[in-house]
Amino acid sequence: MSRRKTERLLNLVICLLATHRPLSAEQIRQAVPGYDPDNDEAFQRMFERDKNELREIGIPIEVHKDPWEDDPGYRIVRQAYELPEITLEPDEAAVIGLAAQVWQRASLAEAASGALLKLQAGGVRTDLAESPLELRVDTRDPAFPALWEAVRDRRPVTFAYRSAGSESVLTRAVEPWGVVSRRGRWYVVGHDRDRDDVRVFRLSRITGPVTTIGRPGTVTVPEGVDLRSMVGFQELPSERTALIRIRQGSCQGLRHAAQAVRTGTDGWDEAEVAFADPERLAGWIASLGPDAKVIDPPDAREAVIRRLKGALQ
Structure with a gap:
């Protein structure tokens, strides 16, 4: 379906839902963008097709015949169009809430959070503040x-x-x-x-x-x-250890993940962090800004430098 047709059908549904009284075909023609204002035959064919398509997907367009009017009127009764109230059991609401949290960092974050807000607005409790689970889909990879x-x-x-x-x-x-x-x-x-x-x-x-x-x-x-x-079945890389300087009083997450942390001088500590993929480590370290610096190995250090140069460009 073309974008133009999709917009016209959506505008038609909105028009017929918003009206408080049945509208004639001519009134719909003037109110809904996308219909030919000059060619009567083309408008009638398009309008009939649109009505049939909407009815095929379950949208109830009602036809009203007024004895005082020559042409019939059309409208969509909101009660017949709207979905019934959705009731979720606590475990079902929890699953939906967890799913929204999972996609928090992904490209679907906006859709997931929007769905969660709609459920909450409808009175469905999806608050997981008391849950010990905190799921994430880590999709920091730009690709x-x-x-x-x-x-x-x-x-x-x-x-x-x-x-x-x-x-x-x-x-x-x-x-x-x-x-x-x-x-x-x-x-x-x-x-x-x-x-x-x-x-x-x-x-x-x-x-x-x-x-x-x-x-x-x-x-x-x-x-x-x-x-x-x-x-x-793919061969996984062997794990190595990176030596990272971290500013004192910062990078608590990195400190917790480190195998060892040694107190340094000049306001810096040294941490040993296990890693397998230099690029993945680089994404993490680069996100910490000036509070973390990779000292060794060279390929991990170069990966961080590439990330930072790319961000600068």
Whole structure:
């Protein structure tokens, strides 16, 4: 359905809901944008199609015939259109609240918080302040929103990718099948067009923007494919230790995660932090601003510098 038609149908529904009395076709023609004001035949055909489409999706358009009027009137009775009151059990409300919290940092945060507000406005309690659970989908990887949309729309993409243990960056053309989280890291699984084979790419190693290169619906996901098992079989990097200077009195989260913290001089302490992916560590350290500096290893330090330079640009 085109955007213009969608807007016209939505405007028609709003018009028929807002009126306190039935409106004639001519009144609707003048009030709703999108109808031809000059061609009577074209308007009648379009108006009939619109009414039928709205009725097919369950919107009750009523027809009223006034003996004092030549033309019938149309309206949507609000009581027949609105959904009945939604009642949720405490456990159901808790699940919805947790789901909204999960997407707090993702591209769906606005939609999730909006749904939660609507439930609360309707009297449904979804407050989880007393719950010991605090779920998060950590989607700090810049590539996540674009890849999620590409998977949703079944569209091929290209992106620059840095292979594990290498500083070389190559452009990949991929038909994405899904985005999967494993052990706190995000991966995209799909068909690599250049290699004509299935590949798994870690989002933290994608540098630069993700660009769509095809029309929606052109990617076909094989039936029965198990994305999680494909990611699980990938070789995971060995864990290393980074030496990080942190300003005294700051970075409490980093201090708690550190294997060891030593009191330093000149207002700085030294922390040893375990990590596996330099890019993921860099995203965390860069977010701490001037209160944290990676000293060692060099690849982690360079990753932080790249992040900061990118933010400056």
